[in-house]
Amino acid sequence: MSLIDEAASVDAFKDVPVIDLSHIFSDDPSFRKGLVSQIRDACIRVGFFYGNLSNLTVSNVVRHGLTELWRSLVSNHGIPEEVIAYVLAGAKQFFALPLETKMEIENKKQPNFKGYSPLLSGNNDPYGAGDLQEGFEFGWEALDDQKGVQDESISGAMTGANVWPSEAAVTGFRNAALTYYHAATKLGKALFPLFAEALDQRPDFFHDKTQHSAALMKFLYYPPQLGPVDDRVIGIGAHTDWECFTILWQEPGIQALQVLNSEKQWIDAPPMSGTLVINLGDEFARITNGIFKSTVHRAINRNGVERYSIPLFFGVDYNTKLEPMPSCVSTDRPFEHEVITAGEYIKSRLAATYNHK
Ligand SMILES: O=C(O)CCC(=O)C(=O)O
Numbered sequence: 015m016s017l018i019d020e021a022a023s024v025d026a027f028k029d030v031p032v033i034d035l036s037h038i039f040s041d042d043p044s045f046r047k048g049l050v051s052q053i054r055d056a057c058i059r060v061g062f063f064y065g066n067l068s069n070l071t072v073s074n075v076v077r078h079g080l081t082e083l084w085r086s087l088v089s090n091h092g093i094p095e096e097v098i099a100y101v102l103a104g105a106k107q108f109f110a111l112p113l114e115t116k117m118e119i120e121n122k123k124q125p126n127f128k129g130y131s132p133l134l135s136g137n138n139d140p141y142g143a144g145d146l147q148e149g150f151e152f153g154w155e156a157l158d159d160q161k162g163v164q165d166e167s168i169s170g171a172m173t174g175a176n177v178w179p180s181e182a183a184v185t186g187f188r189n190a191a192l193t194y195y196h197a198a199t200k201l202g203k204a205l206f207p208l209f210a211e212a213l214d215q216r217p218d219f220f221h222d223k224t225q226h227s228a229a230l231m232k233f234l235y236y237p238p239q240l241g242p243v244d245d246r247v248i249g250i251g252a253h254t255d256w257e258c259f260t261i262l263w264q265e266p267g268i269q270a271l272q273v274l275n276s277e278k279q280w281i282d283a284p285p286m287s288g289t290l291v292i293n294l295g296d297e298f299a300r301i302t303n304g305i306f307k308s309t310v311h312r313a314i315n316r317n318g319v320e321r322y323s324i325p326l327f328f329g330v331d332y333n334t335k336l337e338p339m340p341s342c343v344s345t346d347r348p349f350e351h352e353v354i355t356a357g358e359y360i361k362s363r364l365a366a367t368y369n370h371k
Pocket residue numbers: 232234250255262264270271311312313323324325
C-alpha cells in the first residue's frame with residue numbers, strides 16, 4: 015500500500031506498541047524488513063512506540079557506542095544503573111537548589127531558552143494555565159575528553175550556548191548530563207535510517223540533514239499533584255513535540271504519561287523496563303505531510319511522589335528546510351504549511367511556550 019493510502023486507513027490505537035530493537039544494526043534483510051515494517055505501522059498509526067533495547071547483544075552495544083545508554087536501561091533488579099543513576103542524582107540535586115540559584119540560569123535570559131525553567135513558567139497547552147513542572151534544557155556540547163567546539167554558524171535560528179549550574183552547586187552534573195546526552199543521540203542517529211526506510215527511502219535519506227545533532231535534552235521534575243486538581247494545571251498539558259522524534263526516559267514505577275487517540279481517549283504509557291518511549295514530533299509530521307503522526311500527549315503526576323523524566327528531542331539540522339517529501343503530497347493531500355527551517359520552527363515554539371516578550 016502507498017504511504018498515502020496507508021495513512022488514510024488507520025483506526026484509533028488502543029495501546030502503545032512495543033518494538034524489539036535487538037536487530038537495529040542488522041543488515042540481514044529479513045530482520046531489517048520486519049523491523050522497518052513495525053516502525054512504519056507505529057509511526058503511521060500511533061506516532062508512539064516503546065523501543066525495547068534489552069535484547070541487544072553486548073557486541074552490538076559496544077560496537078555502536080551504546081554502552082552507557084544500554085546499561086542505564088538494562089539491569090536485573092529494575093533499578094536504573096550507571097549513567098542514569100548519576101544523571102538522576104544530579105537532576106535531583108539541581109532541582110533541590112534554592113530558587114534564586116536556579117534563576118541565575120533561567121531560560122528566559124538565554125538566547126534560545128537553554129537553562130532552567132521554573133514551575134508554571136511554560137505552557138504547552140494553549141488552553142492550559144501553565145505546566146506544573148520544573149525543567150533544565152541543554153543542547154550539543156563536546157565532553158571534556160572529546161574534540162570539537164560548537165560551530166555556531168550551523169545552529170541558525172537556534173544559536174546559543176548551554177548554561178550550567180556551578181560545579182560547586184552540583185558536582186559532576188555537566189559531565190553526567192553530557193555523557194547521557196551523547197549516548198542517547200547515538201541511539202537517535204541509529205533510528206534515522208529506519209525511519210527513512212519506513213518512508214520507502216534509502217537508509218541514508220536523512221544523513222545530510224542530521225550532521226550536527228540538533229537535539230535538545232531536558233531534565234524534568236514534576237511535584238506530586240494531590241487533592242482536587244484544576245485540569246488546566248497539570249504536569250505538562252496536552253501538546254505535540256516539535257522535533258522529528260523524542261527519546262524519553264521515564265522514572266521507573268511511576269505512571270504519568272498519556273497519549274491521545276483519534277477517539278479522544280487518553281491511553282496510558284507507563285514506564286516499561288528495558289525500553290525507552292520513542293514518539294514522533296512536528297518536524298517529521300511536516301516532512302511526511304502528516305503521514306507520520308505527531309501525536310498529542312500529556313503527563314499528570316498524581317502518584318504522591320516526585321517524578322523525573324528526561325526527553326531528548328531530536329530534529330534535523332537547524333538550517334534544514336521543513337519541506338514535504340514529494341511521495342507524501344497529492345492533489346487530495348496538499349501541504350498546508352509555510353516552508354521554514356527547523357531552527358525557525360523550534361525557536362517559534364519555544365517563544366510561544368515561554369511567552370517571551
Ligand atoms: O514527562 C513526560 O513523561 C513527558 C514529557 C513531554 O512530553 C515533553 O517534555 O515534551
